[in-house]
Amino acid sequence: DLASGRDLVFRNPVFQPANLAALNAWFSGGIEWNGLTPGHTPFTCAPVFAGVRETPEGPVLRIYEFDRIVEATWQVDLFLPADSATLYAHGRIVNPSDEMRLAYWWTNVAAPMSEGTRVLSPADYSIEHIWPGNHLGRCDFPLADWDKSYPDNWENATSVFFRAPGVPRRFIASVDKGGYGLMQTSTPEMQGRKFFYFGSAAGGQNWMDYLARPGEGMYLEIQSGIAATQNQRFELAAGEELEWTEAYAPVQLEAGRAHEADFRAATAHAADALDGLVPADELRRIDTFLREQARRPLDVRHSVGERWGERQEKLLGRGLAEGLDFGVEGPDEVWDELARDGVISPANLATVPSGVVVSKAWIDRLEASVATQGATWLSELILATAALDRNDRASAKQHAAKSLALKP
Numbered sequence: 001d002l003a004s005g006r007d008l009v010f011r012n013p014v015f016q017p018a019n020l021a022a023l024n025a026w027f028s029g030g031i032e033w034n035g036l037t038p039g040h041t042p043f044t045c046a047p048v049f050a051g052v053r054e055t056p057e058g059p060v061l062r063i064y065e066f067d068r069i070v071e072a073t074w075q076v077d078l079f080l081p082a083d084s085a086t087l088y089a090h091g092r093i094v095n096p097s098d099e100m101r102l103a104y105w106w107t108n109v110a111a112p113m114s115e116g117t118r119v120l121s122p123a124d125y126s127i128e129h130i131w132p133g134n135h136l137g138r139c140d141f142p143l144a145d146w147d148k149s150y151p152d153n154w155e156n157a158t159s160v161f162f163r164a165p166g167v168p169r170r171f172i173a174s175v176d177k178g179g180y181g182l183m184q185t186s187t188p189e190m191q192g193r194k195f196f197y198f199g200s201a202a203g204g205q206n207w208m209d210y211l212a213r214p215g216e217g218m219y220l221e222i223q224s225g226i227a228a229t230q231n232q233r234f235e236l237a238a239g240e241e242l243e244w245t246e247a248y249a250p251v252q253l254e255a256g257r258a259h260e261a262d263f264r265a266a267t268a269h270a271a272d273a274l275d276g277l278v279p280a281d282e283l284r285r286i287d288t289f290l291r292e293q294a295r296r297p298l299d300v301r302h303s304v305g306e307r308w309g310e311r312q313e314k315l316l317g318r319g320l321a322e323g324l325d326f327g328v329e330g331p332d333e334v335w336d337e338l339a340r341d342g343v344i345s346p347a348n349l350a351t352v353p354s355g356v357v358v359s360k361a362w363i364d365r366l367e368a369s370v371a372t373q374g375a376t377w378l379s380e381l382i383l384a385t386a387a388l389d390r391n392d393r394a395s396a397k398q399h400a401a402k403s404l405a406l407k408p
Contacts, residue, residue, distance in 0.1 A: 001250040003085065008182040008250055010110035010219035012212050017045055028211040028219060032108040033063075036070040036093065038233065040108075048305040049326070051298035058082055060293055064324055066309030068357050070101050072236060073309065073321040077290055086249040086278055090290035093243075094321035095236040096312075097361070102233040106192070106225035107246060109184060113218040116177030118149050118259060119195040120270040122164035127229055129159060136161075136231055142263035149263055151197035151220045157204050161229050162193045169280060172222045173270050179253035183270070184224060185278055187287050189244035192225035241321075243294065245287040249277045295323040304328045307336075308357070314339035315361060334378065338362070342369035349378055358386035377406040 001008050012029030020026035021040030034041045048065045057079075064075035077090040095101045111117075126141035126148070141162070147153060148160060162172070172193045175181035197220045198204030208217035224246065226234055236242060257269040309326030313319055314336070320326065334348040335357065342365060363386050370379050384399035 001085065004180070004250065006180070006250075007112060008248070010112050012110075013216050014213055016211050018211060028208070028217065029110050031089075031110070033074075033076050033089070033091065033105075034108060035074045035105040036067045036072055036103045038104045038230065042067075042069075043305075046305070047303060049301065049324075050303045051301035053077075053293060053296060053298050055289075055293055057289065060290070062298060065305045066312060066320060066326060068306075068308040068312070068359075070103055071095075071097050071312065071359055071361070072101055072103060073324060074105075075294065075321070075324060077294055079286070079290060081286075086247050088286050088290065089246045089248070090287070090294060091244050091246070092241065092294045092321075093236065094241045095239060096316065096318070096320040098238045100238060101236045103236050103242075104225075104227070104230075104233045106194075106223055106230055107184075107190075108196075108221045108223045109182065109248070110219045111174040111182050111222055112176075113151065113174075113197070113220045114176050115152065116259075117151060117174060117181075117220065118177075118266070119151065119160075119172065119174050119220070119222060120149065120258070120263075120267045121162040121172040121193045121195075122167040122170065122267055122271070123162040123263070124164045124166075127161040127163060136229055138163075147261075147263070149266075151195065152200050154197055154199050155201045156199040157197065157207075158199065159194055159196050159230075162195075163228065169271065169274065170224075171271070171274050172224065173251055173253075174220060174222050175251065175253055175258050175270075177255065177259065179255040179258040181251055182222070182248060183251040183274060183277065184222060184246060184248050185274055185283070186224055186246040187244045187283065189242065190224045190226060190246065192223075192228050192230075194221075194223040194225070194230070196221040196223065243291055245283065245290055247278045247283055247286075251277060297323050297325060301325065306355075307333075308355070311335050311339045315365060335362075338365050338369060343373055344369065344376060344378060349376055352381075353378075356382065356385055358382075358389045375402065375406065377403045377408070380406060 010029050017025045017027050021044050022042040025045040026040050048063050050063045053060045061078040066073050073094045075092045079088045123141045126139045127136050128139045130137040171185040173183040198207045211217050260266045307328045334344055334353045337344050380399045380403035384396045387396035
């Protein structure tokens with residue numbers, strides 16, 4: 001926040017990846033845009049495509065990739081209007097396949113944490129982890145005898161999903177004891193709001209110290225998602241696109257009203273502040289503008305991601321998402337040959353590929369290659385991997401044995 005000189009998100013003083021998330025490579029701090037498989041994104045520590053598009057209203061920074069598990073694309077277009085303290089993030093997911101896909105999306109914001117920090121979000125009730133069993137269940141929120149909106153009141157790590165299905169505008173804010181902090185809102189596509197905290201007990205505090213430096217790792221997460229909780233995914237029909245826009249703004253609430261004992265009164269005060277910071281009409285206007293820009297190409301690309309998007313385009317014989325360039329230079333690997341003509345060269349039969357795909361589209365192409373070229377140790381190894389992914393252990397064992405028998 002340039003006006004106050006304070007960080008709105010937790011800025012980790014170190015880069016400390018830990019054994020968390022899909023690839024056991026995750027670090028705390030900043031904002032995570034998590035998709036399209038449940039949990040922390042596999043792209044947390046991976047290079048992705050990024051570039052800038054110049055627009056009549058100012059530059060848009062775009063990050064995007066192709067998810068080869070879900071076989072869909074995701075992108076986030078970031079826009080900060082001139083002379084504005086509100087950052088807009090426009091999300092877009094495209095399913096380019098001919099079949100329905102199940103997808104997932106949650107944005108996780110690491111917010112600075114200090115004594116007296118409170119999280120405000122409209123809530124008729126909450127959904128929380130319930131023991132024994134650690135299953136999600138409906139809970140009363142707020143409670144008369146325990147204020148669950150203060151993360152420090154939670155001894156153990158916790159997730160609190162705020163549920164207010166009929167509320168006119170969804171938002172979540174983290175404010176310190178002086179009423180200052182970060183507020184997030186979005187267009188209606190984002191149904192879920194949640195906060196996460198490691199807990200005030202020694203275990204949670206040690207986690208935060210480990211992920212940063214001792215005494216410098218305090219943070220909580222305020223989150224928003226397409227579904228109501230993180231145990232749910234949503235359907236994307238064949239060819240369907242899903243879009244939404246988030247807005248992030250610094251907020252200064254009246255300290256006394258932000259920390260009223262009546263949680264709903266405090267949340268109503270935050271809702272009034274939201275209407276002044278990010279008027280609903282302005283959010284709709286920006287959303288319309290960013291939907292138009294989302295389909296237009298970058299003017300300059302500053303980084304590239306993996307080659308799977310380009311390969312998927314070759315496999316399908318069409319582009320994946322309007323406006324997104326997945327071109328990456330590199331030598332032909334087995335997947336490029338399969339996508340192009342289905343013939344695996346002797347050079348690629350002499351090495352194990354650097355990655356794998358097991359979707360129906362790729363396995364169909366591989367089986368067509370086997371019908372033309374004959375079985376090879378590599379084709380059988382890939383078929384074994386795909387069978388294991390389907391939990392067909394008998395077929396996996398048969399293909400693995402054949403692969404070993406064919407290996408030169």
